[in-house]
Amino acid sequence: MASDQFSIKDFKGSEEEMSIKSVLGIICTKTVSPVPKFLNLVIKNSNAVAGKSFSDASVYLRLNHESGEAASYISKFPECGLVYMKDILNSSVLEDFQKRGVDAIEMHSDVCRQPFVALLGFLRGREQHERSLRRLITSTLPTSGNKETQIIVALAHHLFSQLVPGKEYEVDKYAKQLPTTCGCGCKANICAGNTSLGSEMTWHGRVDILLNNTVVVALGKEQTDKCEEEDDDASCEPERKQRKIETGKKCNICVEVNTSRRHENVLLDQKVLEQIIAEAITNGFAQVNSNRSALSHFLIPTIGTTSDHVSICLYDPENDILLYIKEQLELWSPGTKKNQLNVFTIIVIWIFLNFTFLTRKNFAAIVDLDKSGLHADLKQDLYYYKKARAKENFISSTTNEALWKTIVEQPRVPKEPTKDDPPVVKT
DSSP states (O other), X not given: OOGGGOOGXXXXXXXXXXXXXXXXXXXXXXXXXXXXXXXXXXXXXEOGGGTOBGGGXXXXXXXXXXXXXXXXXXXXXXXXXXXXXXXXXXXXXXXHHHHHGGGGTTTSOHHHHHHHHHHHHHHHTHHHHHHHHHHHHHSOOXXXXXXXXXXXXXXXXXXXXXXXXXXXXXXXXXXXXXXXXXXXXXXXXXXXXXXXXXXXXXXXXXXXEEETTTEEEEEOOOOXXXXXXXXXXXXXXXXXXXXXXXXSSSOEEEEEOOGGGGGGGGGGSHHHHHHHHHHHHHHHHHHHHHOXXXXXXXXXEEEEEOSSEEEXXXXXXXXXXXXXXXXXXXXXXXXXXXXXXXXXXXXXXXXXXXXXXXXXXXXXXXXXXXXXXXXXXXXXXXXXXXXXXXXXOOOOOOSHHHHHHHOOXXXXXXXXXXXXXXXXXXX
């Protein structure tokens, strides 16, 4: 039975109810692992004013220092400001469910019930979705297929969309070799559409997945080094071995990537991180611009994902607050060889996919946070971000020739001489 065919009463006293209560008991009260923490990021500089595509985004970050609740990001990193996930949450409804389960929301409106029904239904049918995900993620593709597209389709149809009421999603209709039906054997139609964000004057491009026309999901694509493309020349040094975040000083903070386990660090790659941040910022503006009454002053999520891990970026475009998850989450339970999804991670994802109901509004008003600095950096160009939209079709003019064609010619007219001008010497 599909999750949208369930009612909340079907889960009273169920294993699914107990699982959610157990995880929420940790998320709503704990500040230690595995509960996510978020870094309060400041942008030192970026190319946000250059009208670049998401894949060409450049973002240099400065880690903030906060007295009191500071902790080490990675052992090699300096101390930085942290935000605990429990503080971001709309804790009343989650704590109520944690204590009373289905009884806590049975009499609430559909807005309250339906996110819980979606999660409970997904957990009840989890084994079926796990089989579909494993088949699509690990299977050998036919010659006409594309592995990245197959992973996007798998995660969109059998994971992320299952955790929101209505299961509404779109994958980029221009994705390479996009299938029309799901290849796991369920034969479901794949929902493809216009996933474009931004404008010619802002960061822009097509995102991999758009959920409920609101939340972006970006597939972290492993950066291929030139030396790997050229017969794996062992003498060639990979171009990207480090993820850099700049401090307020001139030194760079670096984390060495173990190249034998690079697939586990894709979401920590510098270019992938920059792209996720650019998509999160642009989508934040686009969503508030389109639906201010519903989305104003929320931390709007963007999810970075691979077939193994998930990261979360949050941006409030009105208060200019940028948060990024401290550590990526494991999508599969450790030691299961991708046999079982990690229920803890699933519930964290579910919370942020349903952020308008399950997280605080205007979080910046109750917690002293540093602004990202993007507004100040953009200055008058902030106007373009405040006009950005989702699903806008435009042609990006990025070539030098196109740039010259857009320049308005303004002839220089000689000014009238004044008494302060130096005398004209005739020869």
